[in-house]
Amino acid sequence: MKHKLYLGALIALTLVLSYAVSPFMPYLNPSSGLWKYSQSVEHPATKEITGLNLNDDVRIERDTNGVPHIYAKNDLDLFFALGYVHAQDRLFQIDLQRRLPSGRLSEIVGEDAYESDTFYRTLGMHRAAEETYSQMSQWSRDIADAYCAGVNQYITNANPYPIEYTLLQCNPEEYTPIDAITFGKMMGWELSGSFYDLEVQKMEEALGAEIVQELFPSQRPVNMPIIPGLSEACKQILLWSNQAIRIPLEVGSNNWAVSPQKSQSGRPMLCNDPHLSTTLPSLWYQVHMVSPSYNVAGVTLPGTPCVLIGRNQRIAWGLTNTGADVIDFYVETLSEDGTTYFHQGTWHDVTQVQEVINIKGSSPRTLTVSVTGHGPILERDGKQFAVCWTGLQPTFEFEALLLINKASNYQQYEEGLTLFSVAAQNFVYADIYGNIAIRSTGRIPIRKKGTGRAPVDGASGDYDWTGYIPFEELPHAFNPDQGYLASANQIPVSLGYPYYLGFIWADRYRAERINTLLREKELLTMEDMIRIQSDIYDIPASIITPMIVEVITPQNDAEEEALHYLKTWDYNDERTQVAPLIYHTFLDNFMENIFHDEYEEAGIPDAPYPTTETLENMLKACGRTNFFDDVSTSEVETAQDIIQKSFQETIEQLVDQFTEDVTTWSYGQKHIFSLEHLIGSVVTALNYPQFPYDGSSNTVDVAWGWTSKGGPSWREIIDFDHDLCMYPGGQSGNPFSRHYTDFVELWKESQYLPWELEGYTTESVLILRRG
Amino acid sequence: MKKDILGCAVIVVLGAALTVAHWVLVVIAGILGGYLIEDYKKSALLGFVGGVLAWLLLVLRFAGSGHFGAVLSFVNAVAGLPALPLTLIVGGILSLLGALIGATGKKAFVH
Numbered sequence: 001m002k003h004k005l006y007l008g009a010l011i012a013l014t015l016v017l018s019y020a021v022s023p024f025m026p027y028l029n030p031s032s033g034l035w036k037y038s039q040s041v042e043h044p045a046t047k048e049i050t051g052l053n054l055n056d057d058v059r060i061e062r063d064t065n066g067v068p069h070i071y072a073k074n075d076l077d078l079f080f081a082l083g084y085v086h087a088q089d090r091l092f093q094i095d096l097q098r099r100l101p102s103g104r105l106s107e108i109v110g111e112d113a114y115e116s117d118t119f120y121r122t123l124g125m126h127r128a129a130e131e132t133y134s135q136m137s138q139w140s141r142d143i144a145d146a147y148c149a150g151v152n153q154y155i156t157n158a159n160p161y162p163i164e165y166t167l168l169q170c171n172p173e174e175y176t177p178i179d180a181i182t183f184g185k186m187m188g189w190e191l192s193g194s195f196y197d198l199e200v201q202k203m204e205e206a207l208g209a210e211i212v213q214e215l216f217p218s219q220r221p222v223n224m225p226i227i228p229g230l231s232e233a234c235k236q237i238l239l240w241s242n243q244a245i246r247i248p249l250e251v252g253s254n255n256w257a258v259s260p261q262k263s264q265s266g267r268p269m270l271c272n273d274p275h276l277s278t279t280l281p282s283l284w285y286q287v288h289m290v291s292p293s294y295n296v297a298g299v300t301l302p303g304t305p306c307v308l309i310g311r312n313q314r315i316a317w318g319l320t321n322t323g324a325d326v327i328d329f330y331v332e333t334l335s336e337d338g339t340t341y342f343h344q345g346t347w348h349d350v351t352q353v354q355e356v357i358n359i360k361g362s363s364p365r366t367l368t369v370s371v372t373g374h375g376p377i378l379e380r381d382g383k384q385f386a387v388c389w390t391g392l393q394p395t396f397e398f399e400a401l402l403l404i405n406k407a408s409n410y411q412q413y414e415e416g417l418t419l420f421s422v423a424a425q426n427f428v429y430a431d432i433y434g435n436i437a438i439r440s441t442g443r444i445p446i447r448k449k450g451t452g453r454a455p456v457d458g459a460s461g462d463y464d465w466t467g468y469i470p471f472e473e474l475p476h477a478f479n480p481d482q483g484y485l486a487s488a489n490q491i492p493v494s495l496g497y498p499y500y501l502g503f504i505w506a507d508r509y510r511a512e513r514i515n516t517l518l519r520e521k522e523l524l525t526m527e528d529m530i531r532i533q534s535d536i537y538d539i540p541a542s543i544i545t546p547m548i549v550e551v552i553t554p555q556n557d558a559e560e561e562a563l564h565y566l567k568t569w570d571y572n573d574e575r576t577q578v579a580p581l582i583y584h585t586f587l588d589n590f591m592e593n594i595f596h597d598e599y600e601e602a603g604i605p606d607a608p609y610p611t612t613e614t615l616e617n618m619l620k621a622c623g624r625t626n627f628f629d630d631v632s633t634s635e636v637e638t639a640q641d642i643i644q645k646s647f648q649e650t651i652e653q654l655v656d657q658f659t660e661d662v663t664t665w666s667y668g669q670k671h672i673f674s675l676e677h678l679i680g681s682v683v684t685a686l687n688y689p690q691f692p693y694d695g696s697s698n699t700v701d702v703a704w705g706w707t708s709k710g711g712p713s714w715r716e717i718i719d720f721d722h723d724l725c726m727y728p729g730g731q732s733g734n735p736f737s738r739h740y741t742d743f744v745e746l747w748k749e750s751q752y753l754p755w756e757l758e759g760y761t762t763e764s765v766l767i768l769r770r771g
Numbered sequence: 772m773k774k775d776i777l778g779c780a781v782i783v784v785l786g787a788a789l790t791v792a793h794w795v796l797v798v799i800a801g802i803l804g805g806y807l808i809e810d811y812k813k814s815a816l817l818g819f820v821g822g823v824l825a826w827l828l829l830v831l832r833f834a835g836s837g838h839f840g841a842v843l844s845f846v847n848a849v850a851g852l853p854a855l856p857l858t859l860i861v862g863g864i865l866s867l868l869g870a871l872i873g874a875t876g877k878k879a880f881v882h
Contacts, residue, residue, distance in 0.1 A: 004879045010872045010875060017864065017868065024850070025861075027849060027854075028850070029790075030794075030826040030830045030862065031791045031794070033846075034854075035830050035842060035846070037845075038838045039836055040836060041838055684848070736842060736845070
């Protein structure tokens with residue numbers, strides 16, 4: 001009897017222990033846990049995969065940087081192989097990036113992603129992708145199909161799946177062309193799907209339209225808010241949109257081209273550094289692809305079948321975001337039961353779509369999405385906003401890029417550009433014939449009335465879109481006399497331009513600096529291009545600092561010393577210098593002290609502050625604004641008072657944070673760069689250690705905020721002879737591969753890799769054999 | 772002595788083999804080993820050692836890859852604890868409990 005009791009107790013204890021350790025065993029299991037990732041992580045020196053559904057064999061050579069050079073005898077095999085290598089190195093990234101915009105993240109993450117999924121399901125990028133796919137030309141559909149077949153072939157072959165699957169306890173699913181297009185639309189959304197209109201509405205209701213116009217100047221005269229009382233609904237929709245998990249993008253970029261006449265080598269030069277979030281693995285994946293129709297090299301987005309930025313044997317191109325306003329919010333009038341909406345005097349049926357969201361660990365939920373003629377409805381606080389965004393229509397960016405990838409002259413390149421709709425981009429161009437060009441592309445709406453800067457009435461039809469700015473009339477230039485062209489997200493047109501483009505533009509500083517540097521030398525070299533891409537001269541600092549040091553009266557030794565550093569600063573935001581630390585900390589305090597009191601009083605404490613350029617203008621005309629007065633005090637403060645107060649606060653904060661000895665401070669102590677894995681907020685071991693970094697939001701070599709998670713995500717300098725390139729990260733998504741972060745050390749010192757399309761050293765060869 | 776060696780060998784070999792199918796099956800190997808060993812104290816000791824060795828064998832398959840150190844550091848970071856000893860201890864304890872079940876079961880139902 002005693003033994004039976006013991007036995008019962010032991011069995012119970014075993015069950016309890018097994019249950020207790022079971023959550024950890026997927027990771028610690030000695031057979032199938034994380035240990036299995038110790039198996040070889042690099043591509044073998046030679047490997048063949050046989051029996052594939054190909055028309056011919058494909059040879060893939062990876063160079064010492066892990067960049068694949070794909071040689072195929074026909075186009076479809078080429079794109080099959082591209083899909084295969086993308087999946088080999090970035091399968092989890094591809095999977096995550098397709099789940100997010102399709103509203104399918106809850107399937108692997110659970111309840112935490114539910115709100116995000118409802119947002120994207122409502123928006124319906126996946127529905128627009130289906131429509132796009134059905135309207136694509138047959139040849140581009142074939143390429144998309146071949147690409148996805150390559151991804152799926154790897155999913156079939158892979159063992160084990162990438163480590164993230166073990167960490168999240170899920171498996172990849174079949175990848176489809178709809179997924180690829182949806183992800184392409186997501187990139188367009190991140191670059192152009194701004195909800196700033198709702199912020200404007202909130203601010204206009206709280207501060208008045210004229211003040212908002214002063215803080216956020218528009219290209220067009222200010223409109224009074226058309227529909228009052230939307231503030232709470234805007235606030236709630238903004239909260240919802242903020243719950244939507246994003247592919248983190250910090251938007252901005254530089255590109256320029258130099259003509260042969262201004263180039264010392266006599267060859268044109270083209271430079272591009274898109275400023276996007278710098279994740280691990282990188283957003284970018286570098287490839288070189290060769291087939292009878294293509295010989296193209298550059299960066300692709302894993303999950304999509306084309307080179308987005310790069311060159312072929314005759315032409316090169318690079319992108320910056322145009323920043324045009326391509327999204328409007330229409331306040332709809334719905335019938336009581338929500339099945340019809342009023343538009344131009346008639347009731348129309350609302351299209352209702354059922355979306356089933358599967359949630360890990362819960363039962364599926366059904367979401368009903370209402371869509372009017374303007375777009376899907378986001379509903380909060382009893383208000384229905386239809387979102388009208390150019391990306392929710394069928395658009396053909398893949399086709400555009402595939403045409404550009406194989407274009408051999410400017411005319412063929414422009415044929416591709418005409419199809420590029422979302423997000424509107426400034427394409428810079430150079431070719432071996434000596435031509436340079438720049439063109440804004442994309443669908444930019446023409447409105448019947450107004451600018452769509454804030455939500456408008458949807459029922460009247462008065463604010464509907466009537467079409468898009470014709471391609472020929474989009475801003476462009478070809479072989480200008482000045483010998484160069486540049487863009488840096490600045491407003492691309494002068495006031496005389498007949499169409500309204502938008503109101504969110506980067507401050508002029510980066511563009512001004514690039515233009516100055518390109519202009520100052522008669523003949524430019526590749527070294528000059530490197531110098532410009534890594535330039536950290538802070539133009540607004542050079543304007544604002546002399547204005548503030550003039551009025552500051554130091555109150556103690558630390559302030560005296562700090563002031564000395566500001567007065568002797570060369571205005572370079574260099575990590576080793578003291579002055580940029582003081583200046584940028586001051587700028588934060590200064591903005592806070594100028595605007596927070598008014599925002600707080602108006603009930604919008606979290607509303608965005610204006611840009612540095614607006615601050616510069618306010619300082620230059622300080623008598624014309626009341627913002628310097630602190631409305632929470634009875635006295636009337638001047639700009640000088642606020643400067644003095646902000647400076648004192650700055651030095652107190654820095655003394656607290658570091659030491660009293662100002663000479664020991666440096667910008668890099670506080671200004672750091674972060675390279676986080678896509679799930680790095682959960683699994684921090686996947687992240688790269690943070691490091692000090694130069695630059696700021698207004699320097700050519702850009703970095704945002706104190707802990708910057710974005711910057712030059714790809715640097716290319718092309719002269720069709722000794723091209724250079726670099727991106728932060730590495731080719732592999734496998735954290736144990738040496739190609740996971742092998743570019744980071746070079747990138748952070750603004751160094752480059754030679755971009756070799758021939759004569760490279762081959763590290764591994766993969767042969768894909770037809771069955 | 773012979774029974775002890777046999778019992779321990781069963782735990783190591785069968786424990787490793789069954790763990791490939793599912794980690795909890797190391798308990799079954801422990802039960803069989805304990806049944807053969809019979810003695811409580813020896814079952815406990817050899818059950819633990821056998822479980823540790825069984826799982827160590829499985830992990831050691833990956834140790835020669837050159838990336839094992841990196842993976843070990845990563846798993847340590849994810850677990851927040853020294854992961855390899857933790858893994859082996861879990862295997863050892865599960866096997867120990869299995870061995871005690873085996874030994875006790877034999878006393879309860881066979882003798």
